[in-house]
Amino acid sequence: DAGITQSPRYKITETGRQVTLMCHQTWSHSYMFWYRQDLGHGLRLIYYSAAADITDKGEVPDGYVVSRSKTENFPLTLESATRSQTSVYFCASSFTGVTGNTIYFGEGSWLTVV
Amino acid sequence: QQQVKQSPQSLIVQKGGISIINCAYENTAFDYFPWYQQFPGKGPALLIAIRPDVSEKKEGRFTISFNKSAKQFSLHIMDSQPGDSATYFCAASNPGGGADGLTFGKGTHLIIQP
Numbered sequence: 001d002a003g004i005t006q007s008p009r010y011k012i013t014e015t016g017r018q019v020t021l022m023c024h025q026t027w028s029h030s031y032m033f034w035y036r037q038d039l040g041h042g043l044r045l046i047y048y049s050a051a052a053d054i055t056d057k058g059e060v061p062d063g064y065v066v067s068r069s070k071t072e073n074f075p076l077t078l079e080s081a082t083r084s085q086t087s088v089y090f091c092a093s094s095f096t097g098v099t100g101n102t103i104y105f106g107e108g109s110w111l112t113v114v
Numbered sequence: 115q116q117q118v119k120q121s122p123q124s125l126i127v128q129k130g131g132i133s134i135i136n137c138a139y140e141n142t143a144f145d146y147f148p149w150y151q152q153f154p155g156k157g158p159a160l161l162i163a164i165r166p167d168v169s170e171k172k173e174g175r176f177t178i179s180f181n182k183s184a185k186q187f188s189l190h191i192m193d194s195q196p197g198d199s200a201t202y203f204c205a206a207s208n209p210g211g212g213a214d215g216l217t218f219g220k221g222t223h224l225i226i227q228p
Contacts, residue, residue, distance in 0.1 A: 076115065090157050102160045106157050
């Protein structure tokens with residue numbers, strides 16, 4: 001039972017570079033999410049997807065791009081990384097929506113932008 | 115506007131004691147209140163959840179107390195153990211909020227001293 005796999009787990013990149021964080025889930029969950037976790041801010045939703053080819057913005061979408069061509073994959077791209085995007089990124093999924101349903105998180109991708 | 119306020123930010127409890135984490139919300143449309151537990155280097159995982167039609171839910175040593183009129187809910191960890199040391203997030207979601215309807219508190223870093 002692989003669950004949710006994120007890659008890379010750790011990444012250091014330079015300001016202005018493009019970075020893609022990968023997320024793969026094996027449960028065929030309809031919903032997938034990207035959160036960022038920062039000290040003092042908790043978990044903030046970046047983007048989410050209700051199904052393949054359906055994506056929508058969360059609380060903090062600026063500077064990020066997502067796509068979902070297949071149900072199991074939900075990559076997050078930072079088109080031009082900035083230092084403020086240094087964070088821990090969590091991919092998550094749920095069978096249906098968030099109300100009354102468990103959201104399953106991956107183990108996180110630690111991104112440092114220098 | 116922070117819709118879910120969590121306190122305290124950090125908490126130290128002696129082994130065997132009771133750990134209490136509090137959350138307050140503003141949106142009366144919220145109808146699902148989960149708690150997530152996160153160990154260092156891992157993603158958050160659902161611990162316990164409650165709906166507002168009950169005032170208390172207990173699972174093992176973990177209890178959620180819910181006060182609908184005060185718009186508050188709390189997590190109680192009885193007989194706290196060193197293995198409970200983690201960061202705890204409360205959250206709330208509303209039925210009409212769609213996939214982005216889950217709002218997290220900022221987290222409580224709990225340390226159980228042996």
